[in-house]
Amino acid sequence: MPSALPEGDPAPRDGSLPPAALASAAERPLAFYLHVPYCATRCGYCDFNTYTASELRGSGGALASRENYASVLAEEIRLARKVLGDDPRRVATVFVGGGTPTLLPPADLAAMLDAVRQEFGLAEDAEVTTEANPDSVDRAGLAALREAGFTRVSFGMQSASPHVLRLLERTHTPGRPERAVADARAAGFAHVNLDLIYGTPGESEADWQSSLEAALAAGPDHVSAYSLIVEEGTRLGQRVRRGEVPMTDDDVHADRYLQTERVLGAAGFAWYEVSNWATTPAGRCRHNELYWTGADWWGAGPGAHSHVGGVRWWNVKHPGAYAQALAEGRSPAAGRELLDAEDRRVERVMLELRLVDGCPLALLRPAGLAAARRALTDGLLAEEAFADGRAALTLRGRLLADALVRDLVD
Template sequence: MNSPVTPAREPSRAGLYIHVPFCRSKCRYCDFYSVTSLEPVEQWLLGIGREARHYQDRFDSFDTLYLGGGTPTLLAIHHLKLLLGLLRQYFRFTADAEITVEANPDDITSDLLACLHDLGVNRISLGVQSFDDESLGLLGRRHSGRQAEVAFASIRKSGFNNVGMDLIYGLPGQSETAWLEQLAHAIRLNPEHLSCYQLTLSGETPLGRMLEDGLIQNLEEETERSFFLHTSQFLENQGYTHYEVSNFARRDSLRSRHNCKYWNHTPYLGLGPGAHSFDARERWWNLRSLEAYCRSLADGAPPLAGKEALSEEQLHLETLFLGFRTRDGIPIEELDTGPFAREVRARLVADGLLQLAHGRLSPTPAGMVVADHLPLLFDQ
């Protein structure tokens, strides 16, 4: 049996993530953990309460809360109220906490939006993925492009002024022109935030198996690069800041504060099956089975699948990997100041992959394309 993660009060502001593992059906590209029955919701809520109690003294307070999934908006209104009540029972949240809920367009109703507003939710991330019905069918999404438009309008009408959209590009057979038309469609609705993800396929998904069987093909590397750079240029020209590899915001205050914790190496606690946590010293992750998760907590044990203590060297390398994914980059003093590192830095700046300003080294859009490789160049 896994031993509990050692409780220790964490002084820095942390984020709280809740994995809501329920979906009406599985999207054809998704490998996040979820179940397609709502029958175990009560058991899941009981598990969340037990897990929250286990960690209630670990963090001083949270300034972000993120309900992800799965499909949080699939929960009944009374279950959403129970969930937020549990979290506020065991944890403290700052007065200005960012509270985000992921939403599916076909779940949006006026009653749901009123409930979210009353519960203090102040940010909605709408899983649009595409406005093209054929693309939505390929992805296994249940909503139509028109439903996505109506859902966004309803969210706006309900008074939410911090709304993000998720979009997916690089679908089999999709041209850059078609993708840029999707972006233009999204921009006409004027969301505060856009997350643009290139389609990546796992062999454990229906589309992943189609890829393995040769029925569909991944984009060529140069095509991927072109999609990425044109996405960045298009959205920057429309007033969005490309602040992380896949993320764009109308202004700095509209960045996803919760997700920035992952990229800035700030502590976060994840509750629910499959959720991950990090406390600046170690990382741990939960069982990817709702049944096993609930059973472990019922037996009085934390539902850990594993944990990892991180060395100073590991933490430093992760800081570089994460920092080179963001527009803010990393302080120059984080890098080795020896002649080899200076030579690498000068070459990457000359090649247009990195830029140095105000004492920080950050990737250009071209550098973001190869962000995962940049730290390795300094570690020779």
């Protein structure tokens, strides 16, 4: 959950949505994102809306405490029920992110999920994910989460190299993520993800190879691999600006991505989104797929973003301000925007192009369609998909996806 909030129009105090946003809602899936903004320490590269205990001390008081957070967030879920009225949809997916959700006791995470279950109900095959740091869980806690209805867990592994973990300021040691996966399997989780980051300054090809091999040896059915982005305002960004550590070259990022595809592909993982691989379709993150295909989701928690029927809004960032709004009976939304048809077309192209099936060519305007034909000639788009009316990325196209999408949305 990025820390910066966009500009937008004022949001209604009661959180109400335009009638058009709720029209035909039953035809769209509904998901919930539950943001837990607490971390034990702040990683040097992190730009997410998270807070350590020292950052909250004296700022928001009891309203910002971890101890009562589950009950505060449940208030927003009840607000969602009021806003969505008699919406008949059961929730298809729930994703608890952060921050470090597993800093909260399993009973608190279970209570947050229960609030969704009580207000909306969960689909029979609902996917329920929590993020976790490898050193913030144990087998008993994971078993409690599984018993509460969580079906999937995502561990932030990032790297198996000690010097890379130190530079990223991660608190776990090499080997701990593998043990966490084993504990999750023992607790009954069929679906386990490991998050990896490549392109850290000083990371070698051998470092990245060892990270990929360690991740595979742990036995997850899903791997996410992201290129490190050095954000302004982070400690890592400050170190780069001072010249203490070098920026990683774009060509190195491309090499690491190709290495990732080779290693994961050989191990039976197939990409389904540019940064995500799974061993089977059932192992894919269905929650993220709903984001990428424009479904409805309610984001509860400080700084969380939501989207329902072409209306997007975002909550105030600070846990104290968030809790205060709910205590006063008003929406914690800081602002919102209404997406018009062109906004939604552009977003569909930007997001769906990153998926293995690509985006419909019918979404492209003449200039974008001409750019797609050039990309096909250049080997960036798959010929078979193009013949079927879709723009789908080749491996080379994945390396240039960000630049290509800018041409296609014209």
